[in-house]
Amino acid sequence: MRAEPFSLGGMPALRWGRPSRQGILYLHGQGGSKAEAAFFAAAAADAGWQTVSVDLPGHGDRESEAAALVPWQVVPELRCALAELRGRWDRVGLFGSSLGAWFGLLAYPDAPLAGALFLSPVVDMEALIRKMMGWAGVSEERLAQEGRIPTTFGQTLSWEYLRYVRTHPARRWRTPRPLLYGARSHLTDRETVEAFAARNGCRLTVEEAGEHWFHTPEQLAVVDRWQRACRRTWNKRTAKRRPASAGRRCDLKREQSSDPYSMERLMSAREWAPHIAMVSASSAFSFFHIGLDALGTGTVHH
Numbered sequence: 203m204r205a206e207p208f209s210l211g212g213m214p215a216l217r218w219g220r221p222s223r224q225g226i227l228y229l230h231g232q233g234g235s236k237a238e239a240a241f242f243a244a245a246a247a248d249a250g251w252q253t254v255s256v257d258l259p260g261h262g263d264r265e266s267e268a269a270a271l272v273p274w275q276v277v278p279e280l281r282c283a284l285a286e287l288r289g290r291w292d293r294v295g296l297f298g299s300s301l302g303a304w305f306g307l308l309a310y311p312d313a314p315l316a317g318a319l320f321l322s323p324v325v326d327m328e329a330l331i332r333k334m335m336g337w338a339g340v341s342e343e344r345l346a347q348e349g350r351i352p353t354t355f356g357q358t359l360s361w362e363y364l365r366y367v368r369t370h371p372a373r374r375w376r377t378p379r380p381l382l383y384g385a386r387s388h389l390t391d392r393e394t395v396e397a398f399a400a401r402n403g404c405r406l407t408v409e410e411a412g413e414h415w416f417h418t419p420e421q422l423a424v425v426d427r428w429q430r431a432c433r434r435t436w437n438k439r440t441a442k443r444r445p446a447s448a449g450r451r452c453d454l455k456r457e458q459s460s461d462p463y464s465m466e467r468l469m470s471a472r473e474w475a476p477h478i479a480m481v482s483a484s485s486a487f488s489f490f491h492i493g494l495d496a497l498g499t500g501t502v503h504h
Contacts, residue, residue: 203244205237210256211282214263218243218253224293224316227283228255229302231322232271235262242297251295256283258302273308273366280309296377300324300389300414303381307372318379321425322387322414325398327367330389335359375402382428384412384421 205216216236226246228239236255243253258276260268270276287294293316298306303323324330335345338353342364345351351359383395385408392408399406409416409424416425 203240203247205240205243210254211279211286213256213279213283215254215256215283218255219247220252222250222252223291224250224295225252225254225287225291226295226297227287228253229280229296229298229306230255230258230261231300231302233261234299234302237262252291254287258305272363273305273370276305277309280305284310284313295319297321298323304372307375308370310377311372311374312376315377318377320379320381322384322390322416323381323395324390325372326390326394328364328371329391329394331359331364331367333389372398373401375404380405380407380428382407382409382412382416382425384408384414384416385410386412387414389414 203218205218208215208217214236216239218239228236228242230236230238236257239253239255243255246253257264259270259272261271264270284294294313295316296306296310296318297320298304298318299321301324303320304325304327306318306320307323307325334353334355334357335342337355338351338359340351340353340359345359345361345364349361353359381395381399381404383390383392383406385392395408396406398404407428409421409428412421412424416422
């Protein structure tokens with residue numbers, strides 16, 4: 203499938219598939235890029251959905267911007283992106299994997315989305331940071347004193363990042379969604395995901411043999427069965443179409459300054475750094491023929 207490059211809210215983006223009045227914003231995880239959406243977009247097109255994928259800072263065409271892979275930079279960008287997409291499409295859905303899912307949770311907790319699919323989502327970043335601090339043998343007191351501490355596993359712990367996460371927890375989510383979680387994930391504990399799903403009415407599928415990164419043939423087969431189960435209910439629910447609003451060019455600086463924990467108030471540019479360890483969203487290609495309207499609740503175990 204051919205993709206058309208364009209700029210979405212200032213973010214390098216690719217538009218996949220034929221024009222449609224319904225579309226999906228694709229958010230990759232750490233180590234991914236907008237280009238990885240090719241197979242996902244082809245399957246979505248078969249179901250009548252167009253896909254737009256973007257490069258997060260430090261990825262794809264934004265490799266030189268690795269220092270900006272922080273939520274106070276990414277969240278305003280994503281809000282601007284959605285504002286423009288709502289002018290193009292009647293219905294907007296979301297796909298997010300790992301870190302991309304977490305950014306989506308922060309950016310769109312109350313957005314009127316048609317639906318969402320999240321693969322191995324990080325739903326409690328504070329818990330993940332504290333877990334990483336344990337791996338590195340770093341106490342909270344030391345992190346507060348030193349500010350930033352590099353680790354042997356390639357990530358930099360940041361006191362400012364932890365402060366942001368504590369004041370911006372991803373506690374609520376307006377749009378019901380199915381999510382797939384691997385019980386052997388070393389990044390997010392099972393009880394954390396189950397609590398989030400129960401609190402927000404999400405349909406949680408747990409793959410007992412799955413990891414954070416679904417990549418083996420057996421794990422990919424699970425992903426495929428999961429998405430096919432979603433598609434069986436594709437036409438069971440009829441969503442009310444919303445007339446497309448006039449697209450607007452988003453003022454990124456205004457979006458940033460509207461947050462009291464904006465990057466200007468948080469830290470200087472020289473202190474930005476990639477902080478959180480995530481796994482690539484490479485396994486996202488297995489979400490063929492996704493079902494954004496398959497939004498039941500409950501937990502499924504495999």
